[in-house]
Structures are given as C-alpha cells and as structure tokens.
Amino acid sequence: MKVFKEEQRFTQTWLHILLVLGSIIPIYSIVTGWMSAIDKSLTANSSSLISLTAILLVHVLIYSCVLKTKIDEHGIHYQLFPFHSKLKTKKWKEIKNIYVRQYNPIAEYGGWGIRYTLSKKGIAVNIKGNIGIQLELVNGEKLLIGTQKKDDVELVLHTYENKIKIL
Numbered sequence: 001m002k003v004f005k006e007e008q009r010f011t012q013t014w015l016h017i018l019l020v021l022g023s024i025i026p027i028y029s030i031v032t033g034w035m036s037a038i039d040k041s042l043t044a045n046s047s048s049l050i051s052l053t054a055i056l057l058v059h060v061l062i063y064s065c066v067l068k069t070k071i072d073e074h075g076i077h078y079q080l081f082p083f084h085s086k087l088k089t090k091k092w093k094e095i096k097n098i099y100v101r102q103y104n105p106i107a108e109y110g111g112w113g114i115r116y117t118l119s120k121k122g123i124a125v126n127i128k129g130n131i132g133i134q135l136e137l138v139n140g141e142k143l144l145i146g147t148q149k150k151d152d153v154e155l156v157l158h159t160y161e162n163k164i165k166i167l
Helices: 015-038 042-064 105-109 150-159
Strands: 004-009 068-073 075-081 087-091 097-101 115-116 123-126 130-139 144-148
Touching: 004 150, 015 042, 042 144, 068 144, 068 150, 075 097, 097 150, 130 150
Parallel strands: 123 144
Antiparallel strands: 004 068, 068 075, 075 087, 097 130, 115 123, 130 144
16 A cells, blocks of 8 residues: 655745744844843843743744644544644545645635634645645545645545545
C-alpha cells in the first residue's frame, strides 16, 4: 500500500517580514523607555516585560507550527502542532468524497491555520499555499487540509479510490 506523508511550516517570506516589522517598533519603544526612564517604577517594568513576552510568544507560536499530513490504508491523518496534541484521523468509511482543489485561503476561510467558517465551506487546516485536499464527510461536514504536493496526493488517493468515491 502507498503512504503519503507531508510536513509543512510557515516559511513564507512575507510572514517573516511582517513579524519582524511588527516587532521592531514595540521592542524599540520598550527598550528606549527602559533606558530613558528616570523613575523606573515596577509597574512600567512589568508592563514592558509582559509586552516583550507577548511578542516573543507570538514568534515562538508561529515558528513552532507544523502541519503533518499522512494518507494510508486507514484514512487521512492530520495534525497542526501545537494546536493538536496528536494526529486526527478521518477513516475512509467516514469520507463520502475527496479531491484535491485550488482554493482562496483568505476569501474562503479567512487565512491560514485552523479556520472555522459559518458558511458551508467547513473547516480548513492549512499553513501556506492555495492547494488543499477537500474532504466531504458522510455526516455532511467538510474539511480542507492544505498541501504543497498536489501530484503526490492525487497519486496516493487513486490508490485508495476503491475505498471512497473520488471526484
């Protein structure tokens, strides 16, 4: 049996630039505030420390995110670490339709990450790009898992087409 595995991280240049630029001014303000403060009150230092910690936590969160996807004879497994502690599985018997499609992450789901919509689009779990594995489940729910390996996914899905109906 064929097995597909993929790991994705936030590696977009625009994201790195946005994080750096979005951190420079707050960090500069905090550091210059510390250096120029005549009265270094505990409250001011605590607020600055909390702000620096928040900025650092955002960076750690973004850079620690990993989307793992696995397709095998049991079904489709996915995990967006650190939000999912273990792989989540959609078994083949739970899937009514599955196909790879192009989508607009911002217009359809509001961006990247774990995205819940109130529309009929369902849930998206993605890190980057605009190609995803669209699952339509037997219970009517929809799940889109982002991928950077469209051709590899399609080949593996055709291996399991006897387990589900592939569009």
